[in-house]
Amino acid sequence: MRLRTTAAGRPAPRRSPTRGLEPPVRRVAAVLGLGGFMVVVDTTVTVVAMAALTRELDASVSAVQWVTTSYTLALVAVIPAAAWATARFGARATYLGAVTVFTLGSVLAAASGSVGWLIAARVLQGLGGGLINPVGMAIALRAAPPGQRGRMMSLFGIPVLIGPLVGPVLGGWLIDTLSWRWIFLINVPIGLGLIACRRWLLTDARVPGTRLDLVGLVLLAPGAAALAYGFTAIGDAGRVTTAGAVPVVAGALAVAAFVRRALRHPAPLLRLRLLRDRALAAGLATIAPFTAAYFGGMLVVPLYWQVVRGESAMFAGLVGIPQVLATGLTMQVATRLVDRVPPRLVSTTGITVTLAGQLLLISRLTAGAPVVELMAAGAVMGVGVGAALMPTITGATRGLPHDDIPSGSTILAISQQTSVSLGFAAVSALLTALVGGAGVAGAYALAPAARAAAAPAIAHAMQLTLLLPVGLVALSLVVALTTLRTDPVPVPVRAP
Incomplete structure (x- = not known):
């Protein structure tokens, strides 16, 4: 370990490893977090707009479903190019270009006069959005030294985890008070603000000769x-x-x-040989089933409130606020702990608490369950998720050399997005099969009296469905216990 010295040759005071991030780095985290929030919210914000889009654009339900699907597919398709674009054009230029494309897509989506136009605009949004999070993660990891990457990721990760919960609430409120066009227009001032703050993003070296x-x-x-x-x-x-x-x-x-x-x-295109690094490979193996469980399980509870209890989409989002707060607050503590204690200790504790919260939710998810009990179960899960997901990602990436960070963050982004898609599909398919008939959509279309009569059976089907995410989280716990490192990562002293 090299000791820093002052200009006079005397030893410089050592920077405390527990000291907070410097203000410029906090600004980087704020910019990147806002960009990530914008992208993730747009993944779920259109779910509550289905009825309005079908009515106002005179389109079929199957056509309107492509408003969400096209965005997701474009998002997935462009992620693999993130590492190359970062090397070729620089991380800051790539990030700002992606934000510009996403903002332009938002303007075109808000101005749509037909469902075909809207789908095309959503593809453009996805092409920009797919680069924002992996490139943003690369910028975040490069902006902080290895000993403070936990602190950086604790800030960067908040929007990524709470965005899917906020999206339906925000979308429902905008549609009820203004119009569906505002679920896209709200991105415009955010995108312009991110571009205006471009000087806060650190510049990095480009490799002009990098071939795709x-x-x-x-x-x-x-x-x-x-x-x-x-x-x-x-x-x-x-x-x-x-x-x-x-x-x-x-x-x-x-x-x-x-x-x-x-x-x-x-x-x-991607340096898959990086997976020879034990920390990265173990983190990815732990995150994949956990991500599938977390995002797949998020499909069930909002449907429970709307189908079984007959509540609005906004109400379904509001009762999820305790989970959002628990996730965000816990993440601030747990992700920073990775800078000082073994990553496995933090991650396994978080996964175990998540598992306990899932089991508590399943036991309470009946047709007449008290609202407070379900909110409490969600809060327990929120604590677990906050202590599991981002701390595991931080432990997986904090040891990566500077030049390997773009490839590492892109590999993680592709893995997570694929896991999200698989989790949604598996949970949705199981729920549809257990509900029977026309599935949840058919139950939602029933008259209020008929739906109330079917509520206990649907609630039971949802309880059984949530056993799948429980199994995935249990698998994640086994992987974490057997593969994650047990020794704390040393905190290096910043070089002069």
Whole structure:
């Protein structure tokens, strides 16, 4: 360890490893967090706009569903290019370009006069949004020294985790008070504000000669998008169908071909050899099932409030506030602990608490359960998620060298997005199968009296469905206990 000295040759005071981030780095975290929040919220904000879009754009329900699906597929398809774009154009330029594209897509979406126009605008949004989070994570990790990356990620991760919960509430309020166009227009001042704060983002070196692995991109981008589409189709149908199975198989073959190429190519699109790093590989293996469980399980509870209890989408979001607060507050403490204690201790504690919260929720999710009890179960899960997800990501990435951070963050982003799609599909398919008939959508369309009569059976189906996320979290706990490192990562002294 090198001792820093002053200009006079005397030893300089050592920076306390517990000291907070410097103001400029806090600004970086604020900018990146706001950008990530904007992207994640747009993943779920359109869910509550289905009825308004169908009515005002004179479109079918199946056509309007593509407003959400097209955004997700574009998001997945462009993520593989994040590491290359960061090296070729620089992280700051890539990030600002992505924000510009996303903002332009938001303007076009708000101005849509037909469902086809809106879908095209959502694709443009997704192409910009898909780069914002992986490139933003690369900027965040590079902006803070290894010993303070936990603090940086505690700030960066808040919007990513609470965005899906805030989206339906925000969307419902905007639609009820203004119009559906405002769920897109609200992105414009945020995007312009991020561009105006560009000086807060640190500049980094570019590698102008970096060549794009076009064959790798052609394999991975459509392959990942096909997997996401296939999983979504299977989830919507509630069973394995040709429309879902064919894209899944084609996507899996394309991804497998990409992996084979990436391990042999001298300059691949993604440096998969980074997975030889134990911390990164173990973190990814832990995060994948946990992410699928967390986001897949989020599908059930809002539906419970709307279908079983007959509440509005806004009410379903409001009762989730304790979970949001618990996640955000716990993350601030737990992610920073990774800077001082073994990552496995923090992650396994968080996963265990999440598991306890899930079991508590399942035991209380009856047709007439007290609202307070369900909110308390959500808060317990929030504590667990806040102590599990971002601390695990931080432990996986904090040891990466500067030049490997873009590839590492892109690998994690692709893995997480694929896990989210798989989790949504698996939970949706199981719930549809257990509810029977026309599924949850059919139950929601019933007359109030008929829906009230069916409420106990639907609630029971939701309880059984949530056993799948419980199993995935249990799997994540086993992986964490057996693979995550047990020794604390030393905090280096910042070089002069």
